[in-house]
Amino acid sequence: MVCLGNICRSPLAEGILKSKLPENIFFIDSAGTSNYHIGEQPDPRAIAIAKKYGIDISAQKGRQFVVSDFDAFDYIYAMDSENFNNIVNLARNSEDVSKVKLILEELNDSSITNVPDPYYGGEQGFENVYQLLDEACTSIVNKLTTH
Ligand code: 4NP
Numbered sequence: 001m002v003c004l005g006n007i008c009r010s011p012l013a014e015g016i017l018k019s020k021l022p023e024n025i026f027f028i029d030s031a032g033t034s035n036y037h038i039g040e041q042p043d044p045r046a047i048a049i050a051k052k053y054g055i056d057i058s059a060q061k062g063r064q065f066v067v068s069d070f071d072a073f074d075y076i077y078a079m080d081s082e083n084f085n086n087i088v089n090l091a092r093n094s095e096d097v098s099k100v101k102l103i104l105e106e107l108n109d110s111s112i113t114n115v116p117d118p119y120y121g122g123e124q125g126f127e128n129v130y131q132l133l134d135e136a137c138t139s140i141v142n143k144l145t146t147h
Contacts, residue, residue, distance in 0.1 A: 006032030080114035
């Protein structure tokens with residue numbers, strides 16, 4: 001799960017997907033394309049919205065996406081098209097590129113492709129982000145567990 005800062009959207013996506021899949025079978029992590037918040041805890045607003053739905057993301061630490069993530073993961077979900085482009089620019093070959101997806105393409109709603117960046121918005125932004133990610137993660141789980 002990859003966003004820009006790895007303190008708002010992707011930590012939520014990591015926590016939500018982890019809550020829906022067995023940890024001994026699926027290795028799930030998140031990262032940011034930027035180096036802005038390396039080592040930091042998720043944004044307090046992200047921690048709060050996750051807690052509202054029974055998920056604890058407070059132990060996560062921000063890290064930056066690295067090229068070796070292409071080797072470590074089968075699927076790389078970008079939160080928006082800017083993150084998507086930044087990740088694809090780091091790809092070494094077509095196999096790397098083929099792992100990168102926009103997370104909202106997992107939804108059957110083509111009207112929204114980017115998870116809005118909630119960093120400069122209010123609490124409603126985080127609620128909206130949570131609901132989008134929860135739906136997308138449910139689709140991902142269905143795909144991963146039925147194929
Ligand atoms: P995220 O949100 O990419 O969902 O973690 C942001 C966090 C920090 C910044 C931008 C977006 N920032 O500019 O510091």
